[in-house]
Amino acid sequence: MKIGLIGYGRMGKSFVEGILRSNIIDKKSIFIYDINEEKLKIAKEDGLIVKKSLSELENCDIIIIAVKPKDYNQLLDDMKDKINTNPLIVSFAAGIKISYIESKLGENAKIVRVMPNICTSIGEAVSAIIFNKNVKENEKLIINKIFENLGMVILLENEDLIDVITGLSGSGPAYFFLIMKSMVELGKKYGLDENIAIKLVAQTCKGAGALVLQSKEDLDKLIRMVATPGGITEEALKIMISRDIMNIIHSSISTAIEKAKLIHQNISK
Structure with a gap:
């Protein structure tokens, strides 16, 4: 071939x-x-x-x-x-x-x-x-x-779903790289060596993804499994939720999806 x-x-x-x-x-x-x-x-x-x-x-x-x-x-x-x-x-x-x-x-x-x-x-x-x-x-x-x-x-x-997938997984690695970069920089701020911070963050991201694919639990249950009431994870999540992180993610990726749709409209003119 x-x-x-x-x-x-x-x-x-x-x-x-x-x-x-x-x-x-x-x-x-x-x-x-x-x-x-x-x-x-x-x-x-x-x-x-x-x-x-x-x-x-x-x-x-x-x-x-x-x-x-x-x-x-x-x-x-x-x-x-x-x-x-x-x-x-x-x-x-x-x-x-x-x-x-x-x-x-x-x-x-x-x-x-x-x-x-x-x-x-x-x-x-x-x-x-x-x-x-x-x-x-x-x-x-x-x-x-x-x-x-x-x-x-x-x-x-x-075929219309490819535009959605473009925004989610086609562009997706860049979103995770940005989140990982932020976490690595924070780790460095608190004294971690950069290489160690990268390994910690990358493996955490990889492990979380693998767990989602292998687990029978939904995402909300998996979040609760880590964020025990009154714990440190819950405190971090409270800040994210109060800053409307879901809306930020949704609006950002929606923009990517809509741009993918526009490409066809523009090229077909």
């Missing part, structure tokens, strides 16, 4: 690092194309095969598009002209709907929309996936296998 990757930015690079780490695909079966020469140089330094034109990807079984939404219009036009085969097209972009890609590449195009996150690089991502009607069952299995090796897979039937 040959995979072509268009765009060797953060998400494209993370994807490649993840699939190589999982050993499901050999380096010799991955081909990188990017209009940015500097990105191609980085791909070469990473030991990958680079291609100078889109037409050189037409023998790939799967083509992953990992470019910014604003670059899709021209890219899809170029792909229509230069790729004469019918590979599986996997799109990572927020806000770019399957119908838009079909309008550019043709009604027979086999399209998969995936919303992963940067944690693909270590096999700890969550990837939401939806297929168009042209993708065959055996091809769905191949895509599922690839992304299951990069973390958790959520299969969707309603």
Whole structure:
């Protein structure tokens, strides 16, 4: 199986690092194309095969598009002209709907929309996936296998939910990094070595997530399990609640979700 990757930015690079780490695909079966020469140089330094034109990807079984939404219009036009085969097209972009890609590449195009996150690089991502009607069952299995090796897979039937998932888990690592940064800085303020603070905070975040996934208890019960009445955790939570932390989180992530929706509206004009 040959995979072509268009765009060797953060998400494209993370994807490649993840699939190589999982050993499901050999380096010799991955081909990188990017209009940015500097990105191609980085791909070469990473030991990958680079291609100078889109037409050189037409023998790939799967083509992953990992470019910014604003670059899709021209890219899809170029792909229509230069790729004469019918590979599986996997799109990572927020806000770019399957119908838009079909309008550019043709009604027979086999399209998969995936919303992963940067944690693909270590096999700890969550990837939401939806297929168009042209993708065959055996091809769905191949895509599922690839992304299951990069973390958790959520299969969707309603494409509109990808905008929600973009705001929650696509952008999600950055939210946690910000919270973790704040906790690390506080630890340093109280005398902790930075490396120790990072380990404490990161492992706490990792452990909390693992507990949520493995526990049969709901989130409110898990909070109560830590925040015993009159205890120090309860005091911290009182401050968070009094400052309306839930509203801050909701309004922030809602903004991200609405922006994802706007991308499609703007690009379709």
